[in-house]
Amino acid sequence: MGIIRSSFTFLTGTVCGIYIAQNYNVPNIKTLGRCAASTAKQLEEKYRKPPKTKDDV
Numbered sequence: 001m002g003i004i005r006s007s008f009t010f011l012t013g014t015v016c017g018i019y020i021a022q023n024y025n026v027p028n029i030k031t032l033g034r035c036a037a038s039t040a041k042q043l044e045e046k047y048r049k050p051p052k053t054k055d056d057v
Contacts, residue, residue: 020026
């Protein structure tokens with residue numbers, strides 16, 4: 001009984017996902033991820049602490 005219930009949930013989610021992807025303008029997740037990583041990298045480089053020198057010790 002458990003495998004039928006979980007299969008039904010999985011298939012329902014798959015069918016709904018396919019319908020939404022075909023009929024609505026869904027953003028590309030890979031592109032959004034790359035953009036977010038690039039922005040985070042730029043922010044990290046901008047606000048990075050300067051490296052310590054021998055005089056700072």
